[in-house]
Amino acid sequence: MRLKTLPSEFQKALPILSRIKEAGYEAYFVGGSVRDAILERPIHDVDIATSAYPEEIKKIFPRTVDVGIEHGTVLVLVDEEEYEITTFRTEEAYVDFRRPSQVHFVRSLKEDLKRRDFTVNAFALNNDSEVIDLFGGLLDLEKKTLRAVGDAKERFNEDALRIMRGLRFVSSLGFSIEEKTFSAMMANAKLLEKISVERIFIELDKLLMAPFWRKGLEQLLSSDVYHFLPELKNSKESLQLMLDEMTPSFQFETSEQAWADLVMSLQVKSIKNFLKKWKTSNDFQKAVENLIAIYQIRLKRDVSRQDVYRFGKDTLYQVESLREAKSLTYDRERISNLDSELTIHDKSEIVVNGRQLMAQYQLSPGPRLGRILNDIETEIVEGHLENTQEEIFRFVERRLVIE
Numbered sequence: 038m039r040l041k042t043l044p045s046e047f048q049k050a051l052p053i054l055s056r057i058k059e060a061g062y063e064a065y066f067v068g069g070s071v072r073d074a075i076l077e078r079p080i081h082d083v084d085i086a087t088s089a090y091p092e093e094i095k096k097i098f099p100r101t102v103d104v105g106i107e108h109g110t111v112l113v114l115v116d117e118e119e120y121e122i123t124t125f126r127t128e129e130a131y132v133d134f135r136r137p138s139q140v141h142f143v144r145s146l147k148e149d150l151k152r153r154d155f156t157v158n159a160f161a162l163n164n165d166s167e168v169i170d171l172f173g174g175l176l177d178l179e180k181k182t183l184r185a186v187g188d189a190k191e192r193f194n195e196d197a198l199r200i201m202r203g204l205r206f207v208s209s210l211g212f213s214i215e216e217k218t219f220s221a222m223m224a225n226a227k228l229l230e231k232i233s234v235e236r237i238f239i240e241l242d243k244l245l246m247a248p249f250w251r252k253g254l255e256q257l258l259s260s261d262v263y264h265f266l267p268e269l270k271n272s273k274e275s276l277q278l279m280l281d282e283m284t285p286s287f288q289f290e291t292s293e294q295a296w297a298d299l300v301m302s303l304q305v306k307s308i309k310n311f312l313k314k315w316k317t318s319n320d321f322q323k324a325v326e327n328l329i330a331i332y333q334i335r336l337k338r339d340v341s342r343q344d345v346y347r348f349g350k351d352t353l354y355q356v357e358s359l360r361e362a363k364s365l366t367y368d369r370e371r372i373s374n375l376d377s378e379l380t381i382h383d384k385s386e387i388v389v390n391g392r393q394l395m396a397q398y399q400l401s402p403g404p405r406l407g408r409i410l411n412d413i414e415t416e417i418v419e420g421h422l423e424n425t426q427e428e429i430f431r432f433v434e435r436r437l438v439i440e
């Protein structure tokens with residue numbers, strides 16, 4: 038099969054393939070971008086595989102960076118673009134179920150494609166736009182099927198992350214999992230406990246953010262794989278609830294929103310501990326906590342001016358979207374009105390700072406000054422105090438007389 042139109046990203050990278058070929062080696066586009074090009078979807082990261090060894094690639098291109106030379110990957114800089122060029126390789130036994138214990142560089146494209154996870158990810162594309170399909174991936178694309186390359190049991194046993202990748206591709210492509218592949222996923226799910234949580238997080242996060250996330254989540258449930266993910270053991274009912282409570286067309290807008298919904302569905306005792314187990318960053322944790330806090334507020338009352346100031350309108354909008362998706366009342370206009378009434382969006386915009394107050398009124402640093410600064414902020418946000426030096430000084434003077 039030949040691609041009718043070669044996406045511009047590939048066109049731009051064609052000279053790279055040519056230069057490698059002129060030096061006497063093979064070179065192809067590989068990986069997800071070839072799959073996406075065949076599906077006429079937008080492509081990201083153009084990956085190139087070659088029979089040339091890393092040292093040989095470095096002789097061909099003057100500007101390179103060793104990003105993963107032990108795995109055979111060299112980053113090549115051409116014009117303003119960067120390309121990852123990886124030597125054909127095979128991966129020997131995964132002794133610890135985490136990383137291949139040894140990577141062997143080989144000169145055969147077939148060997149390289151054989152180690153890839155799914156048939157739809159195992160294409161190569163040559164510089165004539167011809168798709169090389171050694172494992173029936175084109176037929177699987179047509180049938181919308183996700184099938185492991187080779188012996189499914191072996192492939193998931195070698196690297197259990199592929200199980201999560203498979204579920205994630207269900208969610209991004211809307212495909213179904215071929216029967217043997219699916220039972221092999223189930224059979225090896227326990228091995229996910231040996232995979233780094235950070236890598237599993239990335240896959241579950243992508244699963245939740247993809248267009249067919251409901252299908253991905255359903256497969257996560259029916260495969261029983263969720264039992265082996267951090268903090269999700271025995272949580273079938275909660276995860277099912279997450280699906281049931283949501284209008285089917287709803288797409289999560291941000292990862293934070295998706296994880297906030299997940300956390301709420303699970304009714305976890307401590308959001309912090311839950312997200313710690315998932316090894317997310319403090320910023321991510323904080324953002325999820327804020328979304329949940331607002332969600333709880335909204336169960337009781339409308340948002341206030343202080344809420345808009347404190348959490349920011351974008352965060353509040355995300356909660357309204359969740360409410361809309363759960364068929365609750367929502368009011369985005371209120372948020373945008375309150376936001377447009379705010380004269381400051383951040384403390385730093387207040388024209389008087391603590392140092393100035395200390396100098397003007399011989400105040401010393403401490404809780405009292407802190408309280409005054411806080412009150413200034415609250416009054417400005419509420420629209421009771423103008424954000425000018427004159428008005429703020431006047432406000433402080435009144436306060437000092439009272440105290």
Ligand code: ATP
Nearest residue numbers: 067068069070084152153154155158159196198199
């Ligand atoms: P995306 O479109 O999300 O980038 P992708 O298919 O390109 O998906 P990547 O993680 O970018 O996935 O990996 C690129 C290619 O490398 C895959 O298409 C697949 O051929 C191969 N690959 C990646 N991870 C694995 C793995 N764990 N086991 C086997 N092959 C893998």
Ligand code: MG
Nearest residue numbers: 068069070082
């Ligand atoms: Mg990719």
